[in-house]
Amino acid sequence: MRFKITVEYDGTNLLGWQKQLDGPSAQEFLEQALFAFSHQKAEVFSAGRTDAGVHALAQVCHFDIETSMDCFHLREALNANLRILEAPVNVISAEQAGSDFHARFSAKKRGYIYRLLNRRANSVLLQNRVWWVPFPLDIEKMREGAKYLLGHHDFTSFRASACQALSPLKTLDKLEITRQGDEIIFEVEAKSFLHHQVRNMVGTLKMVGNNQISPQDVKTILEKKDRKAAGPTAPACGLYLNKVEY
Amino acid sequence: MRFKITVEYDGTNLLGWQKQLDGPSAQEFLEQALFAFSHQKAEVFSAGRTDAGVHALAQVCHFDIETSMDCFHLREALNANLRILEAPVNVISAEQAGSDFHARFSAKKRGYIYRLLNRRANSVLLQNRVWWVPFPLDIEKMREGAKYLLGHHDFTSFRASACQALSPLKTLDKLEITRQGDEIIFEVEAKSFLHHQVRNMVGTLKMVGNNQISPQDVKTILEKKDRKAAGPTAPACGLYLNKVEY
Numbered sequence: 124m125r126f127k128i129t130v131e132y133d134g135t136n137l138l139g140w141q142k143q144l145d146g147p148s149a150q151e152f153l154e155q156a157l158f159a160f161s162h163q164k165a166e167v168f169s170a171g172r173t174d175a176g177v178h179a180l181a182q183v184c185h186f187d188i189e190t191s192m193d194c195f196h197l198r199e200a201l202n203a204n205l206r207i208l209e210a211p212v213n214v215i216s217a218e219q220a221g222s223d224f225h226a227r228f229s230a231k232k233r234g235y236i237y238r239l240l241n242r243r244a245n246s247v248l249l250q251n252r253v254w255w256v257p258f259p260l261d262i263e264k265m266r267e268g269a270k271y272l273l274g275h276h277d278f279t280s281f282r283a284s285a286c287q288a289l290s291p292l293k294t295l296d297k298l299e300i301t302r303q304g305d306e307i308i309f310e311v312e313a314k315s316f317l318h319h320q321v322r323n324m325v326g327t328l329k330m331v332g333n334n335q336i337s338p339q340d341v342k343t344i345l346e347k348k349d350r351k352a353a354g355p356t357a358p359a360c361g362l363y364l365n366k367v368e369y
Numbered sequence: 370m371r372f373k374i375t376v377e378y379d380g381t382n383l384l385g386w387q388k389q390l391d392g393p394s395a396q397e398f399l400e401q402a403l404f405a406f407s408h409q410k411a412e413v414f415s416a417g418r419t420d421a422g423v424h425a426l427a428q429v430c431h432f433d434i435e436t437s438m439d440c441f442h443l444r445e446a447l448n449a450n451l452r453i454l455e456a457p458v459n460v461i462s463a464e465q466a467g468s469d470f471h472a473r474f475s476a477k478k479r480g481y482i483y484r485l486l487n488r489r490a491n492s493v494l495l496q497n498r499v500w501w502v503p504f505p506l507d508i509e510k511m512r513e514g515a516k517y518l519l520g521h522h523d524f525t526s527f528r529a530s531a532c533q534a535l536s537p538l539k540t541l542d543k544l545e546i547t548r549q550g551d552e553i554i555f556e557v558e559a560k561s562f563l564h565h566q567v568r569n570m571v572g573t574l575k576m577v578g579n580n581q582i583s584p585q586d587v588k589t590i591l592e593k594k595d596r597k598a599a600g601p602t603a604p605a606c607g608l609y610l611n612k613v614e615y
Contacts (some may be wrong), residue, residue, distance in 0.1 A: 132494075
């Protein structure tokens with residue numbers, strides 16, 4: 124039987140989604156919690172392999188186990204065992220899925236948010252939850268620069284060197300920037316993203332906001348198809364996998 | 370010279386605002402940070418003595434030191450030293466104040482928010498930031514019950530036995546309850562509060578939301594003037610001192 128679950132995690136002390144030999148991952152915690160009550164070694168597949176330090180508000184996963192449990196009790200058993208493991212991971216919802224459902228390959232759209240704290244003083248309550256930028260950012264200019272990234276482009280300039288995607292061509296469906304109190308929130312959506320694409324776009328748009336480059340420079344950077352042309356990668360702690368649509 | 374500062378803290382690992390012999394407090398961290406660069410033993414006074422585990426988004430404090438520093442550099446020096454102390458405290462703003470300003474006695478209104486996470490699954494990202502209530506709460510009934518608490522009353526039923534206030538009479542100016550995503554947010558305002566008053570009101574209104582008592586029972590509880598008549602004290606981790614008006 125195939126189950127689809129929606130998962131939240133605090134990425135601060137995780138090496139990321141994917142199982143690693145040298146430290147904790149969301150995938151390993153979920154597989155351990157699943158084994159603890161089902162005694163079945165099932166692989167847990169996710170919609171996206173988030174990096175070390177990146178959070179998830181609603182990562183979507185699937186796995187196959189034989190069980191007589193209903194979805195409610197499956198979620199409760201997973202959460203009880205995640206707590207025993209002291210995992211920074213919890214399951215928000217669980218449902219049955221058809222055998223043709225695949226968390227990664229069936230996904231039609233992925234949405235991330237990036238939280239940037241834009242005030243002079245840092246915040247102890249938002250530690251590891253936001254990127255702290257202590258100097259003023261011009262949000263209008265950032266929005267102007269963001270327009271050049273929307274749509275179908277070769278995103279080589281915003282792609283990590285370790286990226287394993289076959290093609291640098293991606294379609295960015297949404298990149299909205301809003302101010303909410305002292306925070307600047309980036310909302311991005313696409314069918315899929317290149318490795319570090321969101322963090323590299325945010326890191327570049329922050330340079331626009333700080334007047335280090337102009338909004339029009341974003342277009343030039345995109346056209347150069349050269350990672351060195353864009354800004355630095357924004358820190359992982361501000362990034363949240365927010366939704367996956369099927 | 371008198372300075373007024375606005376302070377944020379994560380109360381999770383603090384014994385509260387006030388200096389204690391047996392553990393860390395926001396007051397002690399601020400006084401230590403102040404001494405570290407001014408070499409003056411100044412007492413830091415606050416608008417309210419929050420309890421262990423309670424957070425502050427904007428606690429207001431004052432202190433007197435002799436310095437040639439301007440407010441910008443005073444704040445920077447405080448924050449730099451708070452980081453060295455690994456204090457869960459930071460200073461959002463600093464300004465000069467007249468010698469007649471007193472953080473506690475000049476305050477005209479205090480505002481708190483209480484965050485309650487109302488969904489079946491707990492949240493790792495909101496750990497120590499909300500009170501998790503996993504069963505459904507009827508927000509309309511809670512609002513109906515809250516109406517009886519507004520205005521001038523004897524709040525003995527919502528007062529901790531350790532409360533040192535001279536009178537149990539207080540005027541509650543605001544008690545608004547809203548749903549924001551999976552959270553239920555309580556916004557309360559008054560000139561001042563009794564010890565545990567906000568948490569006892571939230572703990573009682575949660576019983577209304579859960580149909581353990583009726584909205585009208587809140588009126589009866591208030592009239593009984595007996596702490597045992599009201600509900601349990603809501604956990605500290607959901608409470609935030611949100612603003613102080615002068």
